[in-house]
Amino acid sequence: MTIIRYGLAALLIFTIMSCNSDKKEIKNLDVEIYETSESGNKLTRITEFSTADSLAVIKILPEQKFQTITGFGGSFTESSAYLLNKLSKKNRDTILQAYFAEGGAQYSLTRTHIASCDFSLNNYTYAPKEDDMEMESFNIDEDRDDLIPMIKDAQAISQDGFKIISSPWTSPPWMKDNKAYVGGKLLPKYYDAFALYFSKYLEAYKAEGIDIWGLTPVNEPHGNGNNWESMHFSPEEETDFVQNHLGPKLESDGFGDINILGYDQNRKGIQEWVDAMYKDEASSKYFDGLAIHWYESTFDYLPKELQYAHNKSPNKYLIETEGCVDSEIPKWQDDAWYWKKEATDWGWDWASPEDKHLHPKYAPVNRYARDIIGCLNNWVDGWVDWNMVLDRQGGPNWFENWCVAPVIVDPDSDEVYFTPLYYTMAHFSKYIRPGAEVIGVENTDDDLMVTAAKNPDGSIAVVLFNEGTSSKNFALTLGEENVSVKINAQAIQTIIIPKKVR
Template sequence: MKLKSYGTICMLILLMTSCKNLNESQSMVDDNKLDVKVYETSAAGNNLTEVTPFTVADSAAIITINEDKKFQTITGFGGAFTESSAYLLNRLSKKNRDTIINAYFSRAGANYSLTRTHMNSCDFSLSQYSFSPVENDMNLEHFTIEEDRDDLIPMIKDAMAASEDGFDIFASPWTAAPWMKDNNKWVGGKLLPKYYDTWALFFSKYIDAYEAEGIPIWGFTVENEPHGNGNNWESMHYTPKEMTDFVEFHLGPKLEADGHGDKIILGYDQNRAGLREWVDEMYRDEASSKYFDGTAIHWYESTYDYFPEELQYAHNKAPDKYLIETEGCVDSEVPAWKDDNWYWSKEATDWGWDWASEEDKHLHPKYAPVNRYARDIIGCMNNWVDGWVDWNMVLDKQGGPNWFENWCAAPVIVDPENDEVYFTPLYYTMAHFSKFIRPGAEVIEANNTDKNLMVTAAKNPDGTIAVVVFNEGMEDKSYSLRFRESEINIKLGPQSLQTVLIPNQN
């Protein structure tokens, strides 16, 4: 009996010791477990949904965050105020209009921080118009923004009211009024040299007019798509030298003289494949560089290849200047209505698939819209781009309206006839970046061992770190996210985009 009792006591002591060791071991594991929040958008149906970081036994991929290696500072993410979008909002009920504005600009929504608008009309206007309607008005005594009062200005003001953190606006002209151009047309042609000073004055008057409305202008791009657009809609052509001369000798000095020297001037504003010759000219010497604050780029040369070498070249040419993607969209497509699967399908193809030459076909593969956005933004962030701005915020079921019938998709599609709103997966894709990576964030190193995952990371001014991970493949993935001395294993399904938010660790 005594022996049995003794054996029982020994066993109990052994079990207690084992439990104590197990608890200590578990505590050590918990101490090393990284505390995160994970938000996911996926073809399976998540739309910026907070998900539980599933613990998996083995993670093939390892993502290591190194906050000590820093790159560019983020300017912002957002979209464009266009007449088409603003007109559609005015046709909706106040409830749905407010829903869309808050979804884009409130902290609870995507919290857009960088936006664009057009000076004079563009392809996503309802008609062609200019703020300088009177011919030979050299001093622009008849300058007016009356065309913007019904739609654009109210949309911008509503966005400002909804935004608790504020956002920057830059404006882009598609063309000067025909009377200032050598072909006297809305499409194509060049600015006549005798109107260079008049056109510089136009920018200054635009600032004054918009700021009189209570709308501050952060800056400009000099010209939307200076190579032209195939002579389809409003355009005005510059060579790199012509644009640089206009900025150095006319626009820059005029803004300075009128007290607007703090406004940002972004040169180029077209496809990334042509970057080298433009930045070489823009930053040709100290005198020209003085007035250029950065370079603007578009993605239409390819919505698959983000041209990392060209982006790196532009950064190295002017490492202290902005490098901002100012326009991208799924164009030449009538968008799908309430069909999330379309946005994850490669059959919603790149516009160049039908027209690209055989040698350029690789730049325009059949590629899902979500993939284009996620891949491009991550690729840009990993190659020195500090801002990324989408095109129209709102379009209708046709992909318009616009005077040229140039149908495109937008993150939010509406049916004004029935007062319905559809938030597409593109909206949630944009929010993965705009909501969690804030102005002033620094892009930091994210080492990734899986070539089939795309990863980028940024540390926000409040100390939080956002890590964006994209799996465009059709297979389940899992990865071990490591930061400082902690880590966590996370499961990532096929066709999924995640933002992992690491709280301030200080």
């Protein structure tokens, strides 16, 4: 009788509770959403949430913890610094603020070159005197007009600071078997002199107020087809150089805290390199991690290779130190081009027949978004873009090796173009901060790429990429809370879940 007497009231109460619960489920996960899309959004705050029913669920699992983030950013090159000096002070400041200010992309991890590279105006070395074993001729004068001022101005703008990884494209030519800037190998009799060269560089930059966080022994030790500055190392040769020369020298000169990252080239070579670098305790002692590039493929981020590197030495850094839209002249004020499959890379023309499939036409934004998310989901802890600024030709570059940068300028007319690539990078660099932990995600929609990280302040950043031509609706859940979200076609979203005050 009691059940019958109170059945209607209980049903009414249950119905009210259910309605309240349903209402709560739609709105009770407090989020901020920022989107960049082919339709025109540029890190735009999204305030209208989805009302559509969706079977797709993205579940955030903060209890699953992976790598700690080192940072995201781009590279200081002589080409970029030279172009900034040709712009008005207003536009120069606008670009540096956009990259480093709290209201901008907040780059936290950067790279620069030691002496000249292809994105320099000419070939130069810091030690021009032949057989200068004591580095008496060492000087960084070539960097004083452009490169050093750009770095120092960025330092003055950055509230949180940023790390710098420095890489030589070659040793001084006189140390090599071919005595040239391009190609050749470092002669063993100059291993100690080259180690001293690094120490002198660190000392000289420190005197300028610029502390270097990390080094790579050489950029692209497999070479670049003998086109611009390069120097060849085998995995065993570089390991010998670091283990017995560079590491001990930096330690004895007071630079033992500098992080040495080995390799610094494409991902297909990872296995043979980490097998040599991390062969035993002695060989791995001075290696703090592995540096990699993305030029192996325009769509495949090679997860097996990334996982192999991590598993070989789980406590070492795994940082992508260079990637760009290469072999292309930038499209000026044409956002649509960056979202369309019109671009090609070096492999479109030059890859071997068996690797040709890795280099189809591609959309530049898609390449960036796919690679960064794929890397974060496979143990990579840092991701660095190449040039920050280039001109409408994709230079200047002494070899005429044209590339694209997130910011393109016309110094003659003092104009600046922020391409969609700038906003793509900002989705990661601005919202996933150094010290963040990559956390687990369950995703029921295979057409959406997703990654997530918990920041040091307790907030969670979820980055999604919808490569498809149709918008998507999904439920984002964290614990017992959820929110319904729509992501546009061809779009990147960063969803911020703020730390809840309890």
